[in-house]
Each structure stands twice: as C-alpha cells, then as structure tokens.
Amino acid sequence: NAGVTQTPKFQVLKTGQSMTLQCAQDMNHEYMSWYRQDPGMGLRLIHYSVGAGITDQGEVPNGYNVSRSTTEDFPLRLLSAAPSQTSVYFCASRRDRGVVNEKLFFGSGTQLSVL
Amino acid sequence: GQNIDQPTEMTATEGAIVQINCTYQTSGFNGLFWYQQHAGEAPTFLSYNVLDGLEEKGRFSSFLSRSKGYSYLLLKELQMKDSASYLCAVRLDNYGQNFVFGPGTRLSVLP
Numbered sequence: 001n002a003g004v005t006q007t008p009k010f011q012v013l014k015t016g017q018s019m020t021l022q023c024a025q026d027m028n029h030e031y032m033s034w035y036r037q038d039p040g041m042g043l044r045l046i047h048y049s050v051g052a053g054i055t056d057q058g059e060v061p062n063g064y065n066v067s068r069s070t071t072e073d074f075p076l077r078l079l080s081a082a083p084s085q086t087s088v089y090f091c092a093s094r095r096d097r098g099v100v101n102e103k104l105f106f107g108s109g110t111q112l113s114v115l
Numbered sequence: 116g117q118n119i120d121q122p123t124e125m126t127a128t129e130g131a132i133v134q135i136n137c138t139y140q141t142s143g144f145n146g147l148f149w150y151q152q153h154a155g156e157a158p159t160f161l162s163y164n165v166l167d168g169l170e171e172k173g174r175f176s177s178f179l180s181r182s183k184g185y186s187y188l189l190l191k192e193l194q195m196k197d198s199a200s201y202l203c204a205v206r207l208d209n210y211g212q213n214f215v216f217g218p219g220t221r222l223s224v225l226p
Contacts (some may be wrong), residue, residue: 030173090157103148104158109155
C-alpha cells in the first residue's frame with residue numbers, strides 16, 4: 001500500500017516558470033489537500049478538495065491552481081513561479097470528512113526552490 | 116484569526132521526560148492532533164484529543180483542557196530517535212480548511 005505519493009521530491013525553477021506538483025493516493029480518501037511549510041510558520045493550507053470535481057481555497061491560495069478529476073489524483077499547479085513560493089510542499093489526504101478523529105496522511109514532500 | 120503557539124525549541128536528555136506545550140485560540144474546535152516530523156520527512160500522526168483529559172499511548176501521552184485552550188504532549192523515557200519536530204494541530208470543524216497547525220517544536224535529545 002503506497003499511501004500518498006508525491007513527485008518530484010526536489011525542484012528548482014526560475015522566476016516566471018510554471019510547473020505541476022503531482023499527488024496521488026491509493027486509499028480511496030475523499031479529502032485531499034496541499035500545504036506549504038515554511039520555517040517558523042507551520043503548515044499552511046493552500047487548496048483542498050472534498051471529492052472529485054470539488055475544490056476550494058485554503059489560507060494561502062494565490063499563485064496556485066488545483067483540479068480534482070479523479071478520487072486518486074490532486075495536482076498542484078504553480079502558474080508563474082515567484083521566489084516567495086520557495087517552500088516545502090506537502091500533499092495530505094483523509095478518509096472521511098464525517099469521522100471526527102480521522103487523521104491526515106501526508107506525502108513525503110516536495111522541496112521547491114524558485115530562483 | 117487562528118492562533119496556535121508552541122515553544123520553538125526544546126532540549127532534553129536521553130531517558131528523561133519532556134513536556135511540549137501547545138496553546139490555541141481558534142474560531143472552532145473539533146479535536147487536537149499531535150504529529151511528529153523528522154527532519155526532511157513527512158509529518159506522522161501521534162495522538163488525538165477531543166475531550167478533556169489525558170490520552171496515553173505507550174511512551175507518549177497527550178493532555179487537553181478545552182476551557183484553557185491548552186494541550187501538552189508528554190514523552191517519557193526519551194530516546195535519540197525522538198529528536199524531531201512536534202506539531203500541534205487543531206481541527207476547526209468537520210469540513211473544508213479544518214486543520215490549523217502550530218509552528219512546531221523542535222526537540223533535540225542529547226546522550
């Protein structure tokens with residue numbers, strides 16, 4: 001059981017470039033989300049999805065786009081990379097939004113540097 | 116807004132006990148989670164509290180006081196492998212952006 005799979009693990013971009021971070025889960029989880037982690041700031045929610053075809057913005061959505069065409073996949077697109085988007089990105093999923101103690105399962109992270 | 120506070124860093128000795136505190140002021144509350152994150156790795160789930168009191172899981176215990184907006188994680192019989200960051204997270208509600216994370220506490224266990 002692979003869990004939550006993120007690719008790539010590392011990426012360097014130039015300002016203005018675009019790219020897609022991939023996230024896939026094989027646990028049939030309804031809920032998927034993207035976080036960024038910056039030193040001293042904790043994990044901050046970028047976008048989330050409660051099911052295929054449904055997405056919504058989190059705390060820091062600007063500069064990012066998401067889609068959820070299948071239950072398994074939830075890619076994060078950087079439209080025009082900026083140095084402020086240098087961060088570690090985590091994809092996380094959860095089984096059932098109706099279960100109160102359901103924890104998040106995290107992918108292994110993507111370290112992104114924008115020059 | 117949402118606010119979760121944790122100490123930035125803590126140091127303890129192998130075999131000792133350490134308590135990591137978390138205070139929160141959030142617009143909603145539907146449970147408090149603790150995650151462990153080793154350097155360069157993903158966070159992994161440690162514990163969950165939704166009612167006041169202590170939850171024990173082996174060497175790890177977590178306490179919650181909802182009236183005080185306070186939780187702590189207690190680690191006993193510290194081992195070198197416990198050196199990691201510990202993240203406190205509040206679940207605000209059952210939908211949407213329902214987890215707010217604290218900044219994390221980096222724990223160093225010394226021999």
